[in-house]
Amino acid sequence: MSNPRISRYIFSLILTVLLGYAVFAALGTQGGTLRFGPHSPASRISGAMIEKNIEGARPNLTAKNHTGPSNVNFAPGSKGLENGAANIVSSIVADYRSFDTFGEVLVLFAAVTGFMLLLPDKKGKNKGVTSEAPNFVLAKAAPIVFAFAMITGVYISFNGHLTPGGGFAGGAVIATGILILVLSGNEFNSQLLSLTETIAGLLFLAVGAAGLVLKGNFLQNVIPTGVLGYIFSSGIVLALNLIIGLKVGAELGSLILAGGKKEI
Amino acid sequence: MFTILYTISLVLALIGIFGMISQKNLIKILISLNILETGVNLFLVTAGWSAEAKVPIITGKLGLPAAVNFVDPLPQALVLTSIVIGLGITAVALALILRYYRKTGSLTLEPSEFQAGGER
Amino acid sequence: MNTYLTLLIILPVFAAFLMYFFRKADNWVNIAIMSFVTLFGTVSSLVMLFSQGMEVVALGGWKPPYGIVLVGDQLSLIFVALIYLIAYLIAQFGGIERTKTNDHKSGALFMLLTAAAAGMILTGDLFNFFVFMELAAISSYVLIAKGGCRSSYTGALKYIFTGGLASMLMLLGIGILYNTTGTLNIAHLMVRIGLVGDSLRWLALGLVLCGILLKMEVFPFNLWVPESYKGAPAGMKIVLGSILSTVGGYALIRLYPILIQNPGLIKMLLPLALLSLILAELAAYREKHINRLLGYSSAGQMALVMLAILFGGRIGIYAAIFIVIAHAMAKAVLFFVGAHFKESTGSSMWESYRGLSKISPIGAALFTIAALSLTGIPGMMGFWGKLSMIGAGLASAKYFSIAIILIITIVEGVYFLRISGTLYQSTESDVKAKASYLLIPAVILVLIIVLVGFWPGCISKIINGGVSAAERSSEYAKLVLDYLL
Known part of the structure; x- marks a missing residue:
């Protein structure tokens, strides 16, 4: 092959097409059965998670008495559910798969630690990413x-347990x-972030350990789940969202600070 | 509609794979990896999607939450996790590429081999 | 018991966070924390292994298959004990190579790596496996790059891109499996895998295997092997060779019940494993750099494990478990001794180790014993693995594969004996033995290797328990899924 670049492209193309x-x-061959929705709702494990019915005590959530905030009107039956978050993804x-989130938080921790470890060890000050002084509008x-x-x-x-969002989204906004x-061009204390x-x-470990000590399983909910739709409800979901928000904000913040050093 | 959605996401993933195999520039490989991630994440979300179903948030108007009413929330949760993992890999890879560039002054893993082809 | 199984994962994590507070303390504090955690893990997993059968922990209190479970059966506890033992030896003696600055960060990453390896083994959930796999991967990318030379960065970058590609393919496979079976729990998956159509099951499992084959360093996914092994710090080489590949082997054994339902996939993987074996061992034969050689040899041994699993049957699984354990121990010995030689002579080329047996007779002896065990000489641990492997091959009538394995074993023996011969050549040299403390863990492991070599009965009962746990998928599924019901 005279031109290795073209042969490489052709090889990659063939591989990708195959x-x-x-x-x-x-x-x-599988037809339409990859679909969710009307086709096979109850057959997936997420069906029970949507219905909050894993423990088998199906709650009665019919909309009758207007007891809560304006967008929430559930019967008293929505009190003390197995999981009190209105946002099912949260x-x-x-909660249901909080151990994945535990691993995810560790992945971010490892990535940030590794990022700091790998960056060249120069004593640059955290004084902005550009060499120019910030303009008037930005500074003010x-x-x-x-x-x-x-x-x-x-x-x-x-x-996070009521509306779209949660710890990761919140932490990302804090980092912005x-x-x-x-x-x-302002300084920010990177030690504080670490x-x-x-x-x-x-704190994340402490919440998990509380479940381990009090209920016998790591990350089990020990906080009352409250009434669906209220701000102080859903027990561990709220606690973990707050902790994750803090942690992700601090981690992405230290990524930005480390990457923003002038003399990388 | 469903077929279109998952075709697009898989094509996106395949573009990422093609880029990862064919490119030599480290930054381009990293971008390809990110395209691949996006495609796979889209595939996961798409496969849980259904035109008739609603956003998986319980509100008073919906009343009784039944699985039929909602989009499958589990792939969405998985994708949330995989996005964060992708972020971590990208951060570490960028730091590594920076370090490699400082050390060797090159952005390809085999500096001598492809310079003849005019590629840097 | 329940608590101890969880602690195997969360205690290293706790230690990783704790290290931040000791960042200004002396190095021995970090070493003490790491040694304590890993020693605790070794002891408690051994106690659990010998005490009873099966332990299932429903994390968050959500019963399987809905929540994530940790499954501590005979099979997973063997492997957890193994990786914790090696992690302890690394933490105490070999050391993740430390510099003056950022000590606590390498230590924290090593602890996260240990937690991730334990998590990958203990978890009963496919997506959770993926998450811990990525955690292990990110920590190891950074720790490889800590080597600081050009090949460290090249190796780490190759590993990142191969690993990223493989793990994304694996995620695609997990997505397909979830969308067709509606579950992520491995035990539940064993029950429901029949719901997936033939060709789609073939594809989805193939994609899931990509991530595992990466860890096992099998052919298309082992492009990163030589550079990473060459450039990684001493401790990280052992992690790569003895911990991560072990976890890959475990994952393949765990997925065996799903795998054998797909004869088409096995037909495709068999040539891949053979090709991987031949390529890796021939590359090792030509290699002059000791660490790259050991890396290639790792890839070859893991291909052997894969072949044993593909041969199938009780005896195949038995052989696979035996080879994985023997390989992890012998490879750790070789890397410890290799690091000792490197410190003594200042070179990584094995041809410059001429006459080292005079300076470090113990080191030379340990190296030879471990090499013989890897090759499969009678009287060593590796022999029983190879023997059962041949048995499994005969049982499934794969004569061609057996012939190749035997030929490759000779190649393996030749290149290891060449190195040993170099060590025992009588030449005058003025080098002095340095870093002899690296021989202590090697002695411990070699004692185990020889003990098991002469008396395989002492662990065959445990391994047989592991084989039963791996093979009888229906019992596994029943035990996991009936838990708390």
Whole structure:
């Protein structure tokens, strides 16, 4: 082959097409049964998670008495469910499959630790990613945007069990606040972030250990689940969302700080 | 509609695989990996999707939560996890590429082999 | 018991977080924490292994198949005990190579790696396996790159991209399996795998296997092997060779009941394993760099494990478990001794180890014994693995594969004996033995290897328990799924 580049492209193309053919051909044989929804709702394990019916005590959640906030009107039967989160995705992430989330938090922890370990060891100051001074608007607006980002981030973490969102989304929003601060040339204490990260990790373990000690299983819910739809409900989901929000915010923040050093 | 959705997501994944095999530039390989991740994540979400079903959040108007009413929430939770994992891998890979570039001054793993082809 | 099984995963994690508070302390504090945690893991998993049969922990209190379960049966406890033992020896003696700065970070990553390996073995959930696999992968990318030379970065980058590709394919496979069977629990999957159509099952399992084959260093996924083994710090080489590949072998054994329901897939994997075996061992034969050689040899041994599983049957599983254990121990010995030689002579080329038996007679003897065990000489642990493997091959009438295995064994014996011969050549040299403490863990492991070699009965009962746990999928599924019902 005179041109290794072209032969490489052809080889890759053939390989990809073969793989794609295998995937599509195999999926085609299965017809439409990959579908969820009306086809096979109850046959999946998520069916019981949606109905909050794993323990077998099916709650009665008919909408009758208007007892809660405006968008929530459940009968008293929605009190003390096996899992009190209105957002079913949150209930899976932070309760039914919380051990996955535990692993996920560790993955992020390992990635951030590794990122810090691998970056060249220079004593650069956290003084903005660009060499230019920040312009007037950015410099003045940054503290205000930072405050709003923090509030929004905490709000998203706090409401993760009621509305779309949760700890990871909230933490990411908190980290954008830190990014704006770094972009505008402000300093941020990276030691504080490392400490927050570690303490949030220990808190996660503490919540899990509480379940282990009190109920006998790691990460089992020990907090009352409350009434569906209220802010202080859903027990472990709320607690874990807050902790994850703190931890992810601190971790992404220290990623930004480490990456934003001038002399990388 | 369903077929279109999962075809698109799989094609996206295949584009990522093609990029990973064919490219030599480390940054391009990393971008291909991210495209592959996006495709796989989309596939997972798509496979739990259904046109008749609703967002998996219980509100008072829906009343009794029954599995039929909702999109499958479990793949969405899995995708949440896999996105974070993808972020971690990307961060570590970028730091490594930076380190490699500092050490060797090259962005390909075999610097001498493909320079003749005009590629850097 | 329940608590101890969970602690095997969360105690290293706790230690990883704790290390932040000791970042200014002396190095021995970190070593003490790591040694304590891994020693605790070794002892408690051994106690559980000898005490009783099966233990299932429903994490979060959600009963299987809905929640995530940890399954501690005979099979998984053998492997947890093995990886914890090796992790202890690394933490106490060999050491994740430490620099003055960032000590606590390498230590924390090593602890996360240990937790991830234990999690991959204990978990009874496919997606949770994937999450822990990624945790192990990210920690190992960083720890390989800690070697700091060019091949460390090259190896780590190759590993990242191969690993990223393989794990995304695995995730695709998990997605297909979930969408067709509606479950992620491995035991539940064994029951429901029949719901998937033939060709789709073939594809989905093939995709899931990609992630496992990466850890086992089988052919298309082992492009990262030589550079990573060459560039990684001493401790990380042992992690790669003895912990991560062991976990890959375990995962394949655990998925055996699902695997044998797909004869088509087995037909496809058999040539792959044979090709991998031949390529790896021939590459090892030509290699001059000791660590790359050991890396290739690892890939070859893991291909052997895969072949044993593909031969199937009780005896095949028995052989696979035996080879994995023998390989993990012998490879750890070889890397410990190799690090000792490297410290002494300052070179990684085995041809420069001429006459080292004079300076370090124990090291040379340990190296030879471990090499003989890997090759499968009678009287060593590896012999019984190879023997049962041949038995499994004869039982399933795979004569061609057996012939290749025997030929490759000779190749393996030749290149290991060449190194041993170099060690025992009588030449004058003025090097001094350095870092002799690296021989202590090697002595411990070699004692086990020789003991089992002469008296395989002492562990065959445990391994047979593991074989039963691996083979009788219906019982496994029943035990896991009936738990708490």
